[in-house]
Amino acid sequence: MPETIEKVSIQLKVNGKSHSVSVEPRTLLVELLREHLDLTGTHVGCDTTYCGACTVLMNGAAVKSCTMFAVQADGAEITTVEGLEKDGQLHPIQRAFGDAYGLQCGYCTPGFMLSAMQLLAHNQQPSDHDIRKAIAGNTCRCTGYQNIFKAIQLAAQNMKGAR
Amino acid sequence: MSNLTRGLDRLYIRPKTLDEAAVLLAGEGGQVLSGGTDFYPALGDQLPRGRVVDISGLRELRGISADAAHTRIGGLTTWSEIIGAPLPRGFDGLKSAAREVGSVQIQNRGTVAGNLCNASPAADGVPPLLALDAEVELVSRVGKRRLPLADFIVGNRKTVRRNDELLTAVLVPRRLDDAASAFLKLGARRYLVISISMVAAVVQLDGSGRVAEVHVAVGSCSVTARRLSKLERDLIGAPVSGLATRVTPEYLSPLSPIDDVRATARYRLDASLTLVQRALNYCVGNS
Ligand SMILES: Cc1cc2nc3c(=O)[nH]c(=O)nc-3n(C[C@H](O)[C@H](O)[C@H](O)COP(=O)(O)OP(=O)(O)OC[C@H]3O[C@@H](n4cnc5c(N)ncnc54)[C@H](O)[C@@H]3O)c2cc1C
Ligand code: FES
Ligand code: FES
Helix, strand or coil: CCCCCCCEEEEEEECCEEEEEEECCCCEHHHHHHHHCCCCCCCCCCCCCCCCCCEEEECCEEEECCCCEHHHHCCCEEECHHHCCECCECCHHHHHHHHCCCCCCCCCHHHHHHHHHHHHHHCCCCCHHHHHHHCCCCCCCCCCCHHHHHHHHHHHHHHHHHC | CHHHHHHCCCCEECCCCHHHHHHHHHCCCCEEECCCCCHHHHHCCCCCCCCEEECCCCHHHCCEEECCCEEEEECCCEHHHHHHCCCCHHHHHHHHHHHHCCCHHHHHHCEHHHHHHHCCCCCCCHHHHHHCCCEEEEEECCEEEEEEHHHHEEECCEECCCCCCEEEEEEEEHHHCCCEEEEEEECCCCCCCCCCEEEEEEEEECCCCEEEEEEEEEECCCCCCEECHHHHHHHCCCECCCHHHHCCHHHHCCCCCCCCCCCCHHHHHHHHHHHHHHHHHHHHHCC
């Protein structure tokens, strides 16, 4: 491995804001978000690509930002948990996680909320099965999942009401 | 060309055309990176060795199309794209498999071609595509070749793909468009799980309700997924009623399951028998 690694210039939009950055090809997307862009809401919960704490949206699709190099997000639009609120107002999914006690320590929560975002963007009336399937790639060590499940149901109701 | 030569000392390169990629792989070479969902975990705490050729920018490898003879699944097609595509019912089994690959995050990134090239004995994409008589198309600088999937995967994580070749498409014969198909996966839990056994079946009936053609493939029970050819031959002409009861344990003899952390060999065989029967029942129930 050479001492200095040639950097690659990429452009991406994160939470609506354009960024041009130079990264080493080995930099993970999650490292770019947390360490270069200071968006520490996206968490790293494992080094086996299993836990889903690092889930973000890439062009609207939930992806694990620890299982991608940042260079692979060149030209993409990324949404992290910081991008959910609008004008100081929490997103209905964020409010529902609070109202339904869908979190305890909160470490897993950003990932669950972004998985829920992809689900609810395409499916206004998700079945129980749809919800379980949508969060199958996210692990929570605290809640036992029931309240997360209820939070997503609640968010679905509230978002439907708002449309 | 200046762009390419400059690329030779770079660790990461994302070619824009298939030609460019083929030239790169034929020259300095490099490790192919697609969705990265097998590539990245395989690194562990190491950096990639040598150069990485990211193929995600190759437009030629995108999309699903069909001509008179084949449905063509482009080499960058993700599992989520398979789930969302309007495919004939012969693909129902492949769609079920797509829904079982990891979780939504993995299905959004992981590709069918990556699953085949990685060639894990537990790759969920292999049995349904074997059961569909799929072929793979490989392209390199020197040309294009096409071979049956059954000849492409030759062992545990071993394929006949040369390092300079890309899997550009999976081709499925249209002959099986109207067949009933199923995929069943058994794991230790419902989601995000590696298969203990998985079975894909494709059943085509004739006009009188008898079996005209049947294909059954079993995965996770040998180094590569296997078709049960004797069973397939013996079931031709059989009536649909009681079809599954014709599947006796002897028909599983092509399998050579192992004991590992997920299950014992005996359990795998026993479970596979039940899965084969259920998959056939599912197909004839839906014919
Ligand atoms: C959390 C998790 C859960 C998973 N669960 C499952 C599961 O349930 N079932 C299952 O089957 N798999 C599972 N996988 C494995 C993986 O997601 C799939 O095998 C996926 O289809 C791989 O595709 P990819 O595009 O990500 O491949 P990559 O990781 O990009 O590549 C895989 C290999 O194939 C080569 N390659 C890729 N594309 C091409 C091409 N077009 N031409 C030539 N070579 C190529 C690469 O060089 C590499 O060696 C899981 C992975 C993770 C991280
Ligand atoms: S940090 Fe655990 S899956 Fe990404
Ligand atoms: S709330 Fe603590 S891990 Fe989920």
